[in-house]
Amino acid sequence: EAAVTQSPRNKVTVTGGNVTLSCRQTNSHNYMYWYRQDTGHGLRLIHYSYGAGNLQIGDVPDGYKATRTTQEDFFLLLELASPSQTSLYFCASSDVGAYEQYFGPGTRLTVL
Amino acid sequence: QQQVRQSPQSLTVWEGGTTVLTCSYEDSTFNYFPWYQQFPGEGPALLISILSVSDKKEDGRFTTFFNKREKKLSLHIIDSQPGDSATYFCAASAGSNNRIFFGDGTQLVVKP
Numbered sequence: 001e002a003a004v005t006q007s008p009r010n011k012v013t014v015t016g017g018n019v020t021l022s023c024r025q026t027n028s029h030n031y032m033y034w035y036r037q038d039t040g041h042g043l044r045l046i047h048y049s050y051g052a053g054n055l056q057i058g059d060v061p062d063g064y065k066a067t068r069t070t071q072e073d074f075f076l077l078l079e080l081a082s083p084s085q086t087s088l089y090f091c092a093s094s095d096v097g098a099y100e101q102y103f104g105p106g107t108r109l110t111v112l
Numbered sequence: 113q114q115q116v117r118q119s120p121q122s123l124t125v126w127e128g129g130t131t132v133l134t135c136s137y138e139d140s141t142f143n144y145f146p147w148y149q150q151f152p153g154e155g156p157a158l159l160i161s162i163l164s165v166s167d168k169k170e171d172g173r174f175t176t177f178f179n180k181r182e183k184k185l186s187l188h189i190i191d192s193q194p195g196d197s198a199t200y201f202c203a204a205s206a207g208s209n210n211r212i213f214f215g216d217g218t219q220l221v222v223k224p
Contacts, residue, residue, distance in 0.1 A: 004155070031210060040121075042201060042216035043156070050210060058211075090155050099144060099205070101212060103155030 003027045004104035006091050012110045019078040021107050023091030031094045032074040033101065034058070034066055036087040043090065049074060081111045115139060116204050118215030127224045131189040135202035135215050138183065142204040146212070147176060147187050150199045159200070160187070192222045 004025045013019050025032060033048040045058030047066035055066055063085060065077040078085055088108050092101040118135045125131050135145075146161035162169045162176050162185070169176050175188045189196055202215045 033211070040216060042118075043214040045211060048211060056210075092155070096210075099207075100146070100158050100161070103157065105153075105155055 004091060004093055004102050006089075006104040006107050008107060009105065010108050010110075012112065013081050014112050015082055017078075017081045017111070019081050019109065021076040021078075021089055021091075021109070023074045023076070023104060024072050025074075025091075025093035025102070025104075026072065027093050027095070027102060028071070029093040029095045029102070030071070031096075031101075032068060033092040033094075034064075034074065034076045035090045035092065036060065036085075037090060037106075038087050046076065078109075081109075083111045085109065086111045114216075115213035116202060116215040118202050118218060120218055121216065122219040122221075124221045124223060125192050127192060127194060127222055129192050129222075131187075131192045131196070131220060131222070133187040133200055133202070133218045133220075134184065135186070135204075136182075136184045137204045137213075139204070139206065140183070141206040142213075143207055144205045145176070145178060145185050146203050146205075147174075148201040148203065148214075150201065150217075152198075156199075156201055192220075194222045194224050196220060197222050 007022045034046040035043045044060045049068035091104040094101040143164040147159045148156035149159040150156040177186045199217045203212045205212045
């Protein structure tokens with residue numbers, strides 16, 4: 001069974017729209033991460049968290065908010081979506097933050 | 113400043129050949145170096161990893177080499193198979209800051 005799930009798998013919105021991407025992990029891991037993947041840029045870290053209520057800033061946080069409501073659930077919020085946020089978004093979890101990360105299947109977001 | 117540099121961006125090899133991917137890094141505090149493999153439509157998954165106390169680690173057809181003095185690492189795939197066609201990411205971590213820094217990835221195509 002998939003230990004990291006993401007929803008939706010695909011999302012299309014318009015410029016200025018509100019989007020929430022969801023991630024759930026059943027690994028009982030403490031750390032969760034949100035990345036975006038773009039051609040030529042690899043995986044770029046947006047936000048991460050080491051537990052419910054905690055949030056750490058990543059390398060490309062502008063335009064994104066995130067919230068960790070429980071150990072299992074981590075949400076990425078785009079409150080005023082822009083075309084530059086069109087990307088493939090991955091969530092990941094890990095037990096000890098700097099070692100093996102387990103990735104979800106990704107959400108493809110298109111902002112028109 | 114990019115923490116981990118990876119080359120080449122793309123690579124095509126013939127079935128049965130040897131694939132070599134390389135990475136370099138700057139931060140001398142990095143001590144953990146994983147390689148992730150990503151198939152189309154999926155999230156990345158850990159392929160092989162090495163700690164800075166070692167200079168070589170093998171797992172079947174996959175071997176990763178680490179050169180601490182030159183701050184370089186490489187991934188060798190012997191007897192490359194069409195099923196190895198994927199994007200490969202090298203990464204690095206210091207362990208203490210609970211995050212991994214990824215390279216931009218190499219898209220590998222193995223032709224039959």
